[in-house]
Amino acid sequence: TVLSGTNFDVKHPLNTKWTLWYTKPAVDPSESWSDLLRPVTSFQSVEEFWAIMQNIPEPHDLPMKSDYHAFRNDIRPEWEDEANAKGGKWSYQVRFKKNDIDELWLRTLLAVIGETIDEEDAQINGVVLNVRKSGYKFALWTKSEDKEPLVNIGARFKQVLKLTDADHIEFFPHSAANEKHHSPSITL
Amino acid sequence: MARYTIEELLQLKPSETLTANFPAEEFRAIIEKVSQVQALREEEFAAHHVGHFNR
Ligand SMILES: [Zn+2]
Ligand SMILES: [Zn+2]
Numbered sequence: 202t203v204l205s206g207t208n209f210d211v212k213h214p215l216n217t218k219w220t221l222w223y224t225k226p227a228v229d230p231s232e233s234w235s236d237l238l239r240p241v242t243s244f245q246s247v248e249e250f251w252a253i254m255q256n257i258p259e260p261h262d263l264p265m266k267s268d269y270h271a272f273r274n275d276i277r278p279e280w281e282d283e284a285n286a287k288g289g290k291w292s293y294q295v296r297f298k299k300n301d302i303d304e305l306w307l308r309t310l311l312a313v314i315g316e317t318i319d320e321e322d323a324q325i326n327g328v329v330l331n332v333r334k335s336g337y338k339f340a341l342w343t344k345s346e347d348k349e350p351l352v353n354i355g356a357r358f359k360q361v362l363k364l365t366d367a368d369h370i371e372f373f374p375h376s377a378a379n380e381k382h383h384s385p386s387i388t389l
Numbered sequence: 390m391a392r393y394t395i396e397e398l399l400q401l402k403p404s405e406t407l408t409a410n411f412p413a414e415e416f417r418a419i420i421e422k423v424s425q426v427q428a429l430r431e432e433e434f435a436a437h438h439v440g441h442f443n444r
Contacts, residue, residue: 225420228427244410247393247401249410316392361395
């Protein structure tokens with residue numbers, strides 16, 4: 202089991218490496234997208250993950266227009282990345298209740314890096330938190346837009362976010378990201 | 390494949406504060422700076438609009 206090791210030097214490896222990215226809000230017009238979206242650090246063990254979490258601001262302390270992204274290996278958190286191009290994202294926006302955001306973001310990260318949100322280990326590329334005036338937006342980025350596996354993942358995502366049947370998450374394929382009326386292909 | 394439940398991962402959370410594998414102080418300073426600039430701009434905006442309505 203996870204806790205059987207008594208030697209604290211023995212690290213608990215994660216299934217893959219993950220990279221944490223941060224989008225810094227622009228404070229002057231000369232800053233380009235490539236200045237703003239930057240990898241912060243990478244981790245491949247549970248211990249490294251916790252060390253990072255202890256040292257970075259929690260979501261409630263982030264300035265407006267910030268994003269955190271955690272993506273597998275070297276996948277960039279952009280839909281143009283080869284790994285994301287044929288996929289999409291499960292999306293949920295939390296409005297007006299700030300208090301449990303930190304916990305919900307932590308739960309989402311844990312479900313993703315612990316690989317319990319996707320039992321096949323086949324779909325999840327990464328996870329994103331947007332801090333906006335309208336609220337906090339959570340998104341789970343996937344490799345494909347195949348309905349069957351995505352519905353299972355979406356159902357678990359709702360549990361991780363502690364949503365009820367009255368709350369809905371929406372799946373948006375990246376292929377439709379440029380369309381004028383960008384509507385979800387799945388709602389759960 | 391390495392798999393951990395949310396509960397297992399929470400149990401592995403250390404009680405002492407660890408050192409991160411990157412310059413975390415620098416990272417926090419950048420974010421603090423952005424917060425300050427945003428707060429200042431909001432104040433300026435609010436002050437401008439107070440002046441506006443009093444006229
Ligand atoms: Zn705080
Ligand atoms: Zn004005």
